Amino acid sequence: MTWLHVSTAFIAAFLASLVEFVEALTIVLAVGTTRGWRSSLLGAGASAIFLALLVLIFGPALGRIPINTLQLIVGILLLLFGIRWLRKAILRAAGVISIHDEAKIYEEETALMRSAGRPARTFDAVAFIACFKAVTLEGVEVSFTVIAIGAGGPLLAASIGALLAALLVILLGLALHHPLSRVPENTLKFIVGIMLTAFGIFWIGQGLRYPWPGEDLALAGMIALLVVFSGIAVGLARARAAVAPRT
């Protein structure tokens, strides 16, 4: 395992986690400001404990699977996960589907929470469940990404990347008390989609015991080529969208 592999794993896990934590923060902020912080933070905290338990239960089980089988399974899941992100990011960049807007989601969630009636004084189940669900959904994606990226060895680097992203988002949330709508989320999703797709393809190749030309350097090469092909795909999608209504 080279420094290139470790640093790519760190960056991919950091950026993927950053995107997911920003989305979770938007919901927690919307719920907390409308229905009170106590139950909202309890929900988010309970979710963090639930996720930690999941990792503690399933994490050691992964160590028992032979490395090639693990790389193949994780590679397939990572490729399906990453290519889904990349497809969406390409369509967004081409203007075919609307851009993800944290400020709009914050407003919608705030309106939804206000319509759910007056919050209870002691324990607000609506706030607790809303925050628990939001953090769990985004957290499962973070846990999966970290485990999948780190499956071939750089698990520590991937975990540190995710932890730093969590700390950054929590600190920014505490300081700003506002959704992080200025974070270039769609650009981040584009980069993450490319990195996860490259990792998925790389792990599948490793799992099938196909030697990659240049070994770990192949990962950097695939990321560079995916940037080029994604740019071409954006152009093609844009042109197709402009022509399609007339056909």
Next chain:
Amino acid sequence: MSAIRVALAELWGLFVEDATLTVGTLICIAFAAFALPRLGASARMRGPIFFLTVVLVLVENVYRGAGQRSRATASAARAIDTTRNPRRTPATDNPPPP
């Protein structure tokens, strides 16, 4: 029971959004695992060929998806226009040439 169903649906949604893309990607994996060795591709070329097939599937899917999306948007806009102006129909908007 419904909570488990919701959780499973969310888990499924992590990996599958566009079924054709998922199926196409899985076919690429099966091609790399079973067909490439039988076709006599050298071991060093199997990874790059697999990479290129995945890229092709992605670009084709995005191109097709862009066409479908914009056609759907255009027909929705026409439907709204027809509702607002009942005399104007999509047929009368674009009359056939004489």
